[in-house]
Amino acid sequence: MTEKPYHDIPGTVLFDAEQSRQGFHLNQFCMSLMKADNRAAFKADERAYLDKWPMTEGQKQAVLDRDWNGMIAQGGNIYFTSKIAATDGLSFQQIAAIMSGVTQPEYAEMMLKGGRSIEGNRSKKDPK
Amino acid sequence: MTEKPYHDIPGTVLFDAEQSRQGFHLNQFCMSLMKADNRAAFKADERAYLDKWPMTEGQKQAVLDRDWNGMIAQGGNIYFTSKIAATDGLSFQQIAAIMSGVTQPEYAEMMLKGGRSIEGNRSKKDPK
Amino acid sequence: MARITAGVATSHVPAIGAALDNGKAAEPYWQPVFAGYDASKKWIAEEKPDVVILVYNDHASAFSLSLIPTFAIGCAEEFKPADEGWGPRPVPTVKGHPELAWHLAESLILDEFDMTIVNEMDVDHGLTVPLSLMFGQPAEWPVKVIPLAVNVVQYPPPTGNRCYNLGKAIRKAVESFPEDLNVQVWGTGGMSHQLQGPPRRADQPRVRQRLPRPADRGSRRPGEGPPTSTTSARPAARASSSSCG
Amino acid sequence: MARITAGVATSHVPAIGAALDNGKAAEPYWQPVFAGYDASKKWIAEEKPDVVILVYNDHASAFSLSLIPTFAIGCAEEFKPADEGWGPRPVPTVKGHPELAWHLAESLILDEFDMTIVNEMDVDHGLTVPLSLMFGQPAEWPVKVIPLAVNVVQYPPPTGNRCYNLGKAIRKAVESFPEDLNVQVWGTGGMSHQLQGPPRRADQPRVRQRLPRPADRGSRRPGEGPPTSTTSARPAARASSSSCG
Numbered sequence: 001m002t003e004k005p006y007h008d009i010p011g012t013v014l015f016d017a018e019q020s021r022q023g024f025h026l027n028q029f030c031m032s033l034m035k036a037d038n039r040a041a042f043k044a045d046e047r048a049y050l051d052k053w054p055m056t057e058g059q060k061q062a063v064l065d066r067d068w069n070g071m072i073a074q075g076g077n078i079y080f081t082s083k084i085a086a087t088d089g090l091s092f093q094q095i096a097a098i099m100s101g102v103t104q105p106e107y108a109e110m111m112l113k114g115g116r117s118i119e120g121n122r123s124k125k126d127p128k
Numbered sequence: 129m130t131e132k133p134y135h136d137i138p139g140t141v142l143f144d145a146e147q148s149r150q151g152f153h154l155n156q157f158c159m160s161l162m163k164a165d166n167r168a169a170f171k172a173d174e175r176a177y178l179d180k181w182p183m184t185e186g187q188k189q190a191v192l193d194r195d196w197n198g199m200i201a202q203g204g205n206i207y208f209t210s211k212i213a214a215t216d217g218l219s220f221q222q223i224a225a226i227m228s229g230v231t232q233p234e235y236a237e238m239m240l241k242g243g244r245s246i247e248g249n250r251s252k253k254d255p256k
Numbered sequence: 257m258a259r260i261t262a263g264v265a266t267s268h269v270p271a272i273g274a275a276l277d278n279g280k281a282a283e284p285y286w287q288p289v290f291a292g293y294d295a296s297k298k299w300i301a302e303e304k305p306d307v308v309i310l311v312y313n314d315h316a317s318a319f320s321l322s323l324i325p326t327f328a329i330g331c332a333e334e335f336k337p338a339d340e341g342w343g344p345r346p347v348p349t350v351k352g353h354p355e356l357a358w359h360l361a362e363s364l365i366l367d368e369f370d371m372t373i374v375n376e377m378d379v380d381h382g383l384t385v386p387l388s389l390m391f392g393q394p395a396e397w398p399v400k401v402i403p404l405a406v407n408v409v410q411y412p413p414p415t416g417n418r419c420y421n422l423g424k425a426i427r428k429a430v431e432s433f434p435e436d437l438n439v440q441v442w443g444t445g446g447m448s449h450q451l452q453g454p455p456r457r458a459d460q461p462r463v464r465q466r467l468p469r470p471a472d473r474g475s476r477r478p479g480e481g482p483p484t485s486t487t488s489a490r491p492a493a494r495a496s497s498s499s500c501g
Numbered sequence: 502m503a504r505i506t507a508g509v510a511t512s513h514v515p516a517i518g519a520a521l522d523n524g525k526a527a528e529p530y531w532q533p534v535f536a537g538y539d540a541s542k543k544w545i546a547e548e549k550p551d552v553v554i555l556v557y558n559d560h561a562s563a564f565s566l567s568l569i570p571t572f573a574i575g576c577a578e579e580f581k582p583a584d585e586g587w588g589p590r591p592v593p594t595v596k597g598h599p600e601l602a603w604h605l606a607e608s609l610i611l612d613e614f615d616m617t618i619v620n621e622m623d624v625d626h627g628l629t630v631p632l633s634l635m636f637g638q639p640a641e642w643p644v645k646v647i648p649l650a651v652n653v654v655q656y657p658p659p660t661g662n663r664c665y666n667l668g669k670a671i672r673k674a675v676e677s678f679p680e681d682l683n684v685q686v687w688g689t690g691g692m693s694h695q696l697q698g699p700p701r702r703a704d705q706p707r708v709r710q711r712l713p714r715p716a717d718r719g720s721r722r723p724g725e726g727p728p729t730s731t732t733s734a735r736p737a738a739r740a741s742s743s744s745c746g
């Protein structure tokens with residue numbers, strides 16, 4: 001991995017070429033969930049449906065586990081993985097809370113208070 | 129039809145928005161002939177295959193008649209209609225000759241002599 | 257001559273659309289958002305634009321990773337609401353304005369913007385939520401819409417300078433359209449989103465939290481849960497009055 | 502650092518590809534074309550480029566009227582020959598260079614070219630005929646190829662000035678790629694084509710001519726007929742030495 005300036009942003013995985021190439025099939029699998037028939041097939045047998053895609057085993061397991069940050073780490077992009085959430089009947093805020101490591105009421109409270117603070121989120125070198 | 133400067137070019141139908149909108153379904157039908165199965169279905173029953181597309185009757189008839197200039201006049205684009213020619217087993221020069229109103233040997237001779245002359249082809253107002 | 261008469265900028269948080277679609281707009285949690293739009297709705301009912309050029313972003317709905325346009329302009333007769341995983345939003349089909357859209361495409365390309373012309377495309381919440389916020393829930397949208405999608409999925413998006421210059425070129429294009437049309441330009445999208453990744457280390461949970469598996473939960477549409485299950489209302493309301501969001 | 506070491510410009514007349522594919526290259530009609538490339542083939546065998554950035558035009562093969570990019574850059578691992586109606590050309594799959602292609606895409610977009618990034622795409626004769634002309638009929642193409650498709654199907658194509666500036670931005674992008682690569686830039690396409698329409702009035706035939714209906718003709722691949730059934734060789738040969746065509 002070539003070090004890029006944006007790798008210094010804490011808690012943000014920028015969806016650049018490297019992430020996009022790594023996550024291509026994972027994200028294209030997510031796109032397939034835009035069709036009701038495919039959602040039904042996925043729900044009926046998640047493993048069998050995933051095995052139709054040339055994804056890595058790690059990516060498939062992250063999907064089966066609904067390990068949202070694990071999907072991101074392996075090239076997933078939230079605009080794509082949110083289609084799995086929609087298939088599950090989850091709201092965006094529900095997965096945002098999980099991905100942020102807080103409960104959903106805590107996440108909602110953070111949003112009502114103006115959102116995630118910029119303090120400490122500018123650079124990995126910032127004082128905590 | 130709004131008059132445009134390029135309408136003055138003799139023998140050239142510029143594929144602008146107006147042509148593109150008129151020929152949309154005709155050209156998309158042509159695209160479908162990039163699949164062998166579709167070519168077989170088209171060859172088996174041309175009329176039935178055409179009736180699956182929301183084309184005008186005039187466009188369908190032009191295809192059935194292999195009226196290449198008629199297709200162009202109704203919004204067809206040569207990059208698309210050439211797929212009908214390929215389906216028929218015709219070379220590009222064969223349809224170019226038909227579209228130019230000359231025999232194929234005459235067309236080939238014109239090309240060997242350096243191509244269509246610019247004289248008389250600059251403007252509809254040019255002396256013939 | 258067509259005239260740009262106004263601009264509108266608004267959030268398009270998907271939960272806002274879901275709240276409307278599911279009849280939750282009058283609930284106390286949602287009231288502040290929708291009340292924030294009352295003045296704008298009254299204003300636009302008087303303005304009666306003919307066409308809205310809606311500059312938005314697609315959320316991997318019309319465009320997958322197979323093909324990623326930087327700027328895409330929708331020239332079709334109509335655009336259907338996309339199925340983003342929970343079925344299409346129950347809103348009217350969006351009607352385009354092909355004459356003006358093609359005129360824009362031609363003018364912008366000759367002005368050296370490398371537009372992608374799109375003649376078949378579904379539109380997702382990024383485009384339909386702003387329409388819902390401004391027009392409510394009519395049987396048909398009271399305007400024609402020209403979707404102009406800007407890539408924000410794949411790095412790099414176009415630069416701010418490029419988008420600014422595109423805006424100037426859009427003005428020039430609209431003003432060279434012969435028909436007398438009342439045109440608005442809308443913009444929508446977040447000024448700041450941390451959607452993409454995990455929390456910074458200080459926020460990291462000790463134990464990874466998970467919701468129960470889908471099988472244990474049954475199926476629910478987003479926005480149907482209790483208020484805390486949906487994206488916050490307040491930032492959206494603020495966005496609507498501060499041109500970001 | 503990657504270096505642009507040479508440029509190649511050539512015609513891509515589909516019949517040239519068909520002549521090669523069908524073993525007609527040695528025929529008297531075709532000999533002048535292929536002989537015209539002998540010096541270029543000898544030269545490129547010595548140059549051994551690592552990557553070719555191939556600026557070409559798609560002929561409604563990868564892109565239909567559904568979506569028309571002005572500039573599309575292929576970032577995939579490979580690109581299969583397209584089926585343009587007579588089956589795919591029997592030539593090797595084209596291998597891409599995703600690292601350099603993505604670097605180009607990033608650099609060009611940040612330089613304010615509104616590229617469409619393409620990760621799944623077949624390539625038609627516009628891209629494969631130049632490869633055949635320069636490399637003949639190898640089992641594998643001896644270079645990686647980055648397809649860069651310029652719209653010429655739908656009016657308006659990008660302006661000449663825009664293409665010129667894109668070329669300068671490509672140079673800057675290549676020279677900022679850290680790996681040491683021998684890169685060539687190829688260009689292909691006609692300087693003048695009257696493909697689109699009927700003849701001018703003076704040429705108009707008295708009686709409309711038609712070939713016999715398909716049923717009467719049997720099925721023939723283009724280029725398999727007698728010499729006069731294929732596009733002229735001489736303009737193509739001339740094109741190869743004059744950078745147009």
Ligand SMILES: [Fe+3]
Pocket residue numbers: 268313315382445446
């Ligand atoms: Fe959004």
Ligand SMILES: [Fe+3]
Pocket residue numbers: 513558560627690691
């Ligand atoms: Fe060509």
